[in-house]
Amino acid sequence: MNQQEGYADDIVKGFVIWSMVWGLVAVLVGVFISFQIAFPQLNFPPYLTYGRLRPIHTNAGIFGWGIGSFMAFFIYITQRLTRTSLWSPGLAKVQLWLFNVVIALAAVTLAMGMNRSKEYAELEWPVASLVVVLWVIFAVNIVMTIVKRREEQMYISLWYILATLVGVAVLYLVNNAAIPVSLTKSYSAYAGANDANVQWWYGHNAVAMVLTTPPLAIFYYFLPKATGVPIYSHRMGVVAFWSLIFMYLWTGAHHLLWTPVPDWVQTLAMGFSVMLIAPSWAAVFNGYFSMNGQWHQMRENYLVKFLIFGITFYGMQTLQGPSQAVRTFSAFIHYTDWVPGHVHMGTLGWVSLVLFAAIYYTVPRLYHTEVYSVPLANVHFWLVLTGQLIFSITMWIAGVQQAAMLNATNPDGSLHYSFIETMVELYPYWHMRALGGVIYLAGLLVFLYNIYQTIAGGKAQAAAQRA
Amino acid sequence: MDSASIYYLGVTLLLFLVFAAIVARTYSRKQKAKGEQPKYRMMDDDYPSDEKKGGRDVRRK
Structure with missing residues (x-):
């Protein structure tokens, strides 16, 4: 426990460091598999093939980097917003080990x-x-800390934190229901279209409860902290929260448009997806309006740059996503490279930018020092922004071209291009994507170096004070 | 309309009413000051409360 401040912050340090380790793994594997697509000879069966490495990339990114960071900041934020030390620091240590x-x-x-x-x-x-044991440990610790809070009202971040804890638990338990046949193999408890429906109810709400509510909790906490100005409207935040919660869980079936899933389920998902623009943009406006009179901080305060660009990408993501959920547009771009472009704007642009800001804010405070280099933080920002934009824009263009080719027909109605012809045309875009990944990786390495030096500087100062 | 459809409709209406009640309460004039209070209080949370005991804030009383 950090005795000086009374909060259990050592465990936050552990989660921050390990999430960065897994984040590096995710990006390294991601860059490698982007090269595997561009240069298929880089596939080395059986272990180093795209099929094996791609889920490692997504799991390391979403669960290692994402969830690891969220665990760090949920513990950090919850203690401060409740003005209470963590219910059980010992349990949190077990959680950190189990997480890794x-x-x-x-x-x-x-x-x-x-x-x-x-x-x-x-x-x-x-x-x-x-994973279930891990989540229960985590949830109990956070919920008990909130229960024994010393603040009457709960700031909006705490609502998003609670939603995450409950939402992930429900989604994970339902979709992972399976019948084991051996230690290494199981079959889903559901079959056919039902299985697909449950899977994408889970899959899209993983976006909701892992890639939306936690970053929003972190954004709502760290934007005011970084600017020194309160959020524009807490009440708008509360209403946006509840509308998001009421709407999100219905949207999963938009991944299954034009499939055997019942038509009304698809329409329902499409309708709720479009309605989601309202609560999503309420959060975006809350962020923008909080900057009234403070826009100069975009030049002067590197943390603000990360946070405002992050919420801007969230806004773009939540316009693009509902558009993709509409049947006609989905028919065009689904099953093309448009989709990874969309996903990476969310993960690299929205989630990661907000997490970078949160780490830059907290690490110097946790180690009682200053950030090692603000210019390096700015270099980091521009590199990851450039890498992400190259990745996403390239994939959107590739997706449109691929969709146009897949939909092109001859006068007699037969397809004009074969599937393999569409693939061959995509090689230039895949090369560009790999380049975008390399630039993003360079930015990440700058970030890690900056944080490493910050921590080292903090430890050196602490040692000097003790001597 | 079968019983299942009526049930779904009822749940939908109930959820809508709950949401409408949340919006109405949040934006009621009575709640305005209280509803915005957390955004100011969170700006100064660097130290835990001085209260020695846990449990909910005694200021509620």
Whole structure:
């Protein structure tokens, strides 16, 4: 425990450091598989193939980097917003160990080919069971801290934190229901279209409860902290929160437009997806309006740059997403490279930019020092922004071209291009994507170096004070 | 309309009413000051409360 401030912050340090480790793994693997697509000879069966490495990339990114950081900042934020120390620092230490064991096991089992073939729910039942234990430990600690809080009202971030804890638990338990046939193999408890429906109810709400509510909790906390000005409207935040919660869980089936899933389910998902623009943009406006009179900080305060660009990408993401959920547009771009362009604007542009800001804000405070280099933080910002934009824009253009080719027909109604012809045309875009990934990786390395030096500087100062 | 459809409709209406009640309460004039209070209080949370005991804030009383 950090005795000086009374908050259990050592555990936050652990989660921050390990999330950065897994984040580096995710980006390294991501860049490698982008090269594998551009240069297929880089596939080395059986372990180093795209099929084995792609789920390692997504699991390390979403669960290692994402969830690891969220655990750090949920513990950090909850203590401060409740003005209470963590309910059980010991339990949090167990959580940190178990978290790393789970992510390592995930990487090993996926590399060995143990995979449930459900996107974002690939882990076989023994590892998935450990995830459940991990989440229960985490949830109990946070909820108990909130229960014994010393603040009457709960700031909006706490609502998003609670929604995450409940939402992930429900989604994970339902979609991972399976019948084990051995230690390494299980079959889904659902079949056919029902299985697909449950999977994408889970899959899209993983976007909601892992890639939306936690970053929003972090954004709502760190934007006012970084600017020194309160959020524009807490009440608008509360209404946006509840409308998002009421709407999000209905949207999963927009991943299954034009499939055997009942038509009314698809229409329902489409309708709710479009309605989601309202709560999403309420958060965006809340962020923008909070900057009234403070826009000069975009030049002067590097943290603000990360946060405002982050919420801007969230806004773009939540316009693009509902558009893709509309049947006609989905018919055009679904199953093309447009989709990874969309996903990476969310993960690299929205989630990661907000997390970078949160780490830059907290690490110097946790180690009682200043950030090592603001110019390096600015270099980091521009590199990751450039890399992400190259990635996303390239994939959107590739997706439109691919969709146009897939839909092109001859006068007699037959397809004009074969599938392989569409693939061949995409090679230039895949080269550009790999380049974007390399630039993003360079930015990430600058970030890691900056944080490493900040921590080292903090430790050196602490040692000097003790001497 | 079968019973299942009526049930779904009822749940939908109930959820809508709950949401409408949340919006109405949040934006009621009575709640305005209280509803915006957390955004100011969170600006100064660097230290835990001085209260020695846990439990909910005694200021509620």
